[in-house]
Amino acid sequence: MAGPRLQCSASYLKSIGTLTFGQREFSWTETGADTPALRVPYPTVKSIAQNKNPAKPILKVTQSSPDDTEQPEVNHNLTFLAPDAVENRARVITLLGDVIQANNRTIKAVAQPTTTNEDLQIRHDILRKDEDLKQLHASLVLSRLISEDDFWAARQELLAQEKWQRSQRKGPTGVIIELRPSGNGSDGTETTYKVTNEMITSILSQYPIVKRAYDDTVTxxxxxxxxxxxxxxxxxxxxxxxxxxxxxxxxxxxxxxxxDDDDYAEHPKAASYESSNYLLDLGAQSEDHTETGNRPDSTMRAGGVRASLPLIRQFNRVSEGVLKSTLAGQASLPKPAKPADEVYKESTELDDLRVEQKQAAKALMIGDVSKYYHAQAGSAAGQEDVTAVYSASFKQSLRQTILGWQPQLAKTSVYRSNADKVLKQLNEMTRKRKRDHQRGDDIPPPPATLQTYHLTATELLRTFWAAKKARNDAKAAKLITTLDEMARNARAVVEAADEEGGQSQTMFKAMLYAIERAKLAAV
Structure with a gap:
């Protein structure tokens, strides 16, 4: 375990003690005491201030209130004692100054953006669509059990989905606008068209070239x-x-x-080059390319210009095209892709659990069958003789038994005690099955109050574990108090419901167990 970063003598609340600075907090312990009387975690240190009297150096440490509490800020006045009072105060100021800077950086890093009107409208729309979520929001947020941000922190997917749906815009219609003239012009009158702004917008969205011309001329x-x-x-x-x-x-x-011509192309079509401008390529000289000057020399690229290809290369291109077109018709069809279920089964099935497939028998390619069996007949000759003797005797005894059997059903007797025992077991099983079936139909639903408790406790437990992960002990302690009170009220409702013939205790056991686990984790 790491030792303290700094220790010095100081008085607090007119008592003398030792000021100890650890890795996560600093504490003050009165002389002769075993436990510290003051503990200040570093994340709660907000500011420091010192007096101007060197004879009595005092340092005031301002501690911010814990999150989600209404406690005001707390000031702690520490008076450093001789002989190194001024030096100790300077070291403490340096140490706490670094802590305050780290806290400010952390606050800036984790600061959430302010809730905009759009975010509030999105939350309102979600609650308006989901009535159950609206009731849960009222029982948690409006009753001040948890904050608004904590409630929506566990529902970021709902917010993102609603925001995405709101950002969708209706695209242009696929229906072609029909411009119908008011006259055909056959009688010498002019043909007129009635065009609205919506029609013009539709025309420009359907024809990009027309839109380009419209922007260049009309605009x-x-x-x-x-x-x-x-x-x-x-x-x-x-x-x-x-x-x-x-x-x-x-x-x-x-x-x-x-x-539009691409200015970054190797050979732009509309680009014009001046052979006298040597700044286009500082490494070029007119003597190197007297035909083209300092323009890109397309004649030096093999196959770049099809018109200047050698005759043999043109024949090769034509032959390659003919072969590709011929082979394309004779090419075999590609194998169909395996279904997703089959691919998933092959990747997840264990070899040890797979049923062993027996291999099919294969015929032996033996030229002379008589020689093959004759070689093995000598070793099995003695065993075949013994097997034949036993087989003959068994057949003879079985034949005699079958021929001498006579049915005597009239003399068959069933003991009454055995029959009564079997019937009693059957009746008991039938009665139990009927009773369980009726009980399942008669189970009343849990009370509405109990369902509300269950939803509220689930939300509070989620917020508790999030606060526990963020090391927000004050917030976690407040939530545990609320959960404990809710568990007591829920037990009263469960007992009242069970007295009326319900089974709420069994249904509510998981929630009570989760609350007990949270209480143990908060200790």
């Missing part, structure tokens, strides 16, 4: 919306869908159909 005020829609109605994007026989005009959208 930048190059043309009006009416002109753009007129060109759209004349283009192939509408004429093909409308089933028109007239030739569509695509000159307006032609330049938007080409993809």
């Amino acid at each position: 930048t005020n190059k043309i009006t919306t009416e002109d753009f829609l007129r060109r759209f109605l004349e283009s192939k994007y509408y004429q093909k869908r409308a089933g028109a026989s007239i030739k569509a005009s695509d000159e307006f959208f032609a330049k938007y159909e080409t993809k």
Whole structure:
């Protein structure tokens, strides 16, 4: 066990004692006492302050209140004693200063973000959808048994699922917008279309190229919306869908159909190179590539340009394509994948528990059968003689017994005591089975109060073990007090229900056992 980090003499509450700084807390023990009168864990140290009088050095340590308690902050005034009072106070200030800095870093690291209005709305929607959860929330949070954050800490999956559902947005409709003209133009009148903003949005979402043209022209005020829609109605994007026989005009959208050039490609199509600009490649010289200058030399890449391939390589490519197309039709079908159940069974089944499969007999490839059996006949000759003698005698005795047997059913007698015993056992078994069946039908459901106790205790136990894991002893002690009181009230309800013919004690035993385990862990 590690020794104390620092020990010095100090007075506290007008009593002289020893101030000891351990690994997790510092304590003050009065002279002559065995147990410390003051214990301050390092995580609860909030701030320190000192006086200006060197003759009587005093250090005030402010201890924060434990979590989930209404206790105010506590101040401890420690007066250091001679002969090294000032030096001891300086060492204690240095030690506690490091502790306070570590506490501040821990608080920043574990600080939870403030609850936003969206989070509150999500919680409200979950409680509105689940009536049982709403009642549990009312019995735990509204009655101040646990805090709001502790209640939702165990239900992060519900919050994440509800938040995900709220973030879903309705996608664009897959129905094609039909633009129907108000006239056919056969009588000399103009053909007009009525287009709404929803129709324009649907058209732009269905045709990315049309949207690109719309952003480049209408958004930048190059043309009006009416002109753009007129060109759209004349283009192939509408004429093909409308089933028109007239030739569509695509000159307006032609330049938007080409993809944007990739500037990082090895050979950009739209990139222009200046052979006189040597900053493009500082390591290149015009004498090295007089034909292309400092542009990328595509002629030096074998197979990069199909037009300049040698004739033999073009023949090889054609032959390779013919072979692939021929073999593709003759290729065997791939083996179907095994079902998931079969794969899981093969990976989890133990060899020791697997039933041994007998191997099928295989025919011996013997040329002369007579020689093979003749070699083994000599060793088994004596054994066959003995077996034949016993077999003949057994058959003879069995034959005589069967021929001499006569049925005498009239003389068969059954003892009354044995028959009464068998019937009594059958009647008792039938009566017991009927009684158990009726009892199972007549078992009343547990009282509603008991069900509420069970749900509340389960939630409190979950919060208790979370506080125990976080070493929050004050919070765990408060929860144990609440659980103990709830267990006493639940026992009273259980006893009253059992007097009326119920079996609540058996159903409630697991919860009482869990509460007892929590009480033992809190000691």
